[in-house]
Amino acid sequence: MKDLKLVMAKNHDIITPKTEIKIGNITVGRDFLVIAGPCSVESEEQIMKAATAVKAAGANMLRGGTYKPRTSPYSFQGLGRIGLQYLSVAGLKTGLPVITEVTDTRDVYLIGEYADVLQIGTRNMQNYSLLVEVGKLKKPVLLKRGMNATIEEWLSSAEYIMNEGNPNVILCERGIRTFETLTRNTLDLSAVAAVKGLSHLPVVVDPSHATGRADLIRPMSLSAVMAGCDGLEIEVHPSPEEALSDKEQQLTPEQFHILMEAVKKTLIFKEELKEKG
Amino acid sequence: MKDLKLVMAKNHDIITPKTEIKIGNITVGRDFLVIAGPCSVESEEQIMKAATAVKAAGANMLRGGTYKPRTSPYSFQGLGRIGLQYLSVAGLKTGLPVITEVTDTRDVYLIGEYADVLQIGTRNMQNYSLLVEVGKLKKPVLLKRGMNATIEEWLSSAEYIMNEGNPNVILCERGIRTFETLTRNTLDLSAVAAVKGLSHLPVVVDPSHATGRADLIRPMSLSAVMAGCDGLEIEVHPSPEEALSDKEQQLTPEQFHILMEAVKKTLIFKEELKEKG
């Protein structure tokens, strides 16, 4: 892994200092990050409901897609700018920083006006122009692993952002594409542990896109905590069955609330395990 | 998933009754199974040392390869019958049931004389003659997932064994083959959770072969517990650096001891989490 001077840790055993990124009231890399919210912002009411619910359950960041990359041009493409405003307002009212995906270099500045964190999606992990542009903006970036990207390529893409002078990169494992079809993708938790030994960057896990199945989000979230991740990104929708995208994998607020209780306990347990050996 | 009448649960929510398999003092499916030992039985002294060490650390089953399937015909192929005897003696002296791989229909009866559990390796998951033969023997079988097998194919292979009248099948996830090269295989923990929702069979996880890296075994073992597995299979060697096979992925007895402490605490935590919600 040549040429990864910015993202790689000098010493595999003692990776110091870890990257810490201050966003609103939380410090990613120190505090456990829980990003939650719907796949897409669908209306002012829907995102407000979602924001209130995920905040109440303990999430500390709000997600919501506004410019959606969809396989077919005839699928719902997101609300765009008005969606950004709804998301931003929902974040302000609940006190949650917001994250949304950017897919076009020309939108980086605009989205940066509304969002606290810019998300680079799996399909754009090697869209180098976009990486350079979010690098220049210097706002925090969540960089999803390409569904076909090796760990080395993923870290190389982070290097693109950091090389523009933006050290605020959060990595996100979201499943890789394999031959298995019973899950949407294959969640690669060993990649999380491997990256924690290679890089000082925080790593978040997205079990929603990795599995594509609401019933697998709880076990995979708790597994991810034990694998050493620094946060989770979970899709939550006020009424998943009415969602305009990703119906099968979004949790209800109630399911998310129960999940959060388990995640919090697991984090405490993990901390104790580390201290007492 | 047609034609999986024997391995599939009737009701996804309440999979009752779970399969329980009595082996020596333990009941797989109820007690957490910890299989440990070297990749290969190399000498009487080596397997005895390994057995004593893993027993002391809390393992409840001893592994050791005697008929080894190796990619090259010029690699160490295992000690064969004498290895079986060493393994058997080590098991008897420590009170641990023993497991070893069978690769040939003609060896099933012989290996069944020495081993408490017969292991079907990843390369033989679709060796149907072998599945039928271990099905006829009726001794417990640990069925590893083929490195390229879908979950459906894996369960279909279990069906072959059960269809011969042998219900004592333990499944083992050991990583699938993907494009990633930083780990030996990609551990598919979502498959564990998915299978627990489909089948009444116990599922064990082998992080040693999945990752191929000693440093990833701890995080992946704890993750596997939280994903809901019924046991672990871990490679432990008295002196990994001198091992005749799989050097990079075997733990020292000390590393295994530390791991077991963490696994036990995680199991207790998980149990509490289930009870208190």
Add this chain to the structure above:
Amino acid sequence: MKDLKLVMAKNHDIITPKTEIKIGNITVGRDFLVIAGPCSVESEEQIMKAATAVKAAGANMLRGGTYKPRTSPYSFQGLGRIGLQYLSVAGLKTGLPVITEVTDTRDVYLIGEYADVLQIGTRNMQNYSLLVEVGKLKKPVLLKRGMNATIEEWLSSAEYIMNEGNPNVILCERGIRTFETLTRNTLDLSAVAAVKGLSHLPVVVDPSHATGRADLIRPMSLSAVMAGCDGLEIEVHPSPEEALSDKEQQLTPEQFHILMEAVKKTLIFKEELKEKG
């Protein structure tokens, strides 16, 4: 690629001498091999009809599964010994040498009594006991590539057979498992060209299993010829729609006849191209 002393060519540019295997009237490695016949031997009449038809169209070897490896234990498993006899008789009556799959070490000798060539299927490419056993028998062996096997592993499996003193190994590329689902597997023709530069062994291509689609067999067969293969294995059934296995990928005798005409012309063209540059 260490330890491949038997299958590897000394000199990549001039691979001499090529392995040539005399079987009946043909010399594989010199004459172009065309193996054709049904997926499974289903009855005396069916295999006799198939044999007559493929012989008439220009095939020089007859295939037919008798011991079938099927994903489910409830699928048709082949006729076994009586199927072997039907196949053998059909071969004798038409003057075609016959090939059938062996899946169990205990069957090697019996099948060797009836078949001119033993086929090792994709699921058994790393069934090393079986490789050793067919190595000892010394009859020609067609070794299919494992659907998840690298080229290096494939050649290592050939090494197992040759290491027992049996140099009569024919390799067969039959598609690898990838994420694509529109074809049954992904035919890897670059592997054929790569192997021709590495090894002196003949390489045959099976477009039937690779694509799983009758409509793709013609273009893939002609492509395979231009990639440099030494033969083809094609599934042909008197009435594909009534076949007990692999319905979608078997050609009718008429389709096969038309295909053979095109294959023959392509072989002549390829020979001319080589001579005139």
Add this chain to the structure above:
Amino acid sequence: MKDLKLVMAKNHDIITPKTEIKIGNITVGRDFLVIAGPCSVESEEQIMKAATAVKAAGANMLRGGTYKPRTSPYSFQGLGRIGLQYLSVAGLKTGLPVITEVTDTRDVYLIGEYADVLQIGTRNMQNYSLLVEVGKLKKPVLLKRGMNATIEEWLSSAEYIMNEGNPNVILCERGIRTFETLTRNTLDLSAVAAVKGLSHLPVVVDPSHATGRADLIRPMSLSAVMAGCDGLEIEVHPSPEEALSDKEQQLTPEQFHILMEAVKKTLIFKEELKEKG
């Protein structure tokens, strides 16, 4: 395959009319397209030499990367605008239309001023903003298959371009990512044949990126012709060993000349085969 109304053929047997795209003197979809040139435009002299050589050998389109997507930010990134000018001049002097990759929505108009065809690379196949933008420009687009894209996703991306009113889409198969490491990617020629049965769009094959090995380009090019492709894209460099990128896979002008002779003969043979049956 829902929602592919623009790229899909009405009738699988008689796909009429095929898309034909007039570019300079050639009509893609009718005339066989041969795109050739270096991986990157490195200097005025280099691209001029390459253009003259590939024209002499029979290529009818000139390629050259100017805005290069590279895994590492520290690798050569292409000459950018000045490279575009060199490429354009070389095209004008030799009478060859030129193609170059666009990676950023903001560059589409500029590159459209210089290039006759815009190439969408494998990493940007699902960069939907970019697809929309090249759709609006209405210049011919060569759409490479994502290295992890299914055929359905690939056609869906073409649909994005056509849905903007630009019917001038050329598909390009360039290898998919699998577990095999002896070749850079795995060339999926069955995808070419499958797409020819699904869509009216022309399909070009890029054996250079698919195999990553100069020695495999000839067999894969001839195979691709027999699989039914409408053209080839081949990397040719005046001195491959001095190339700033993709050294191992670029042909010398001499090698390309010899390849073209074989390609031309194979095209004539294929035409005869179609006519005479």
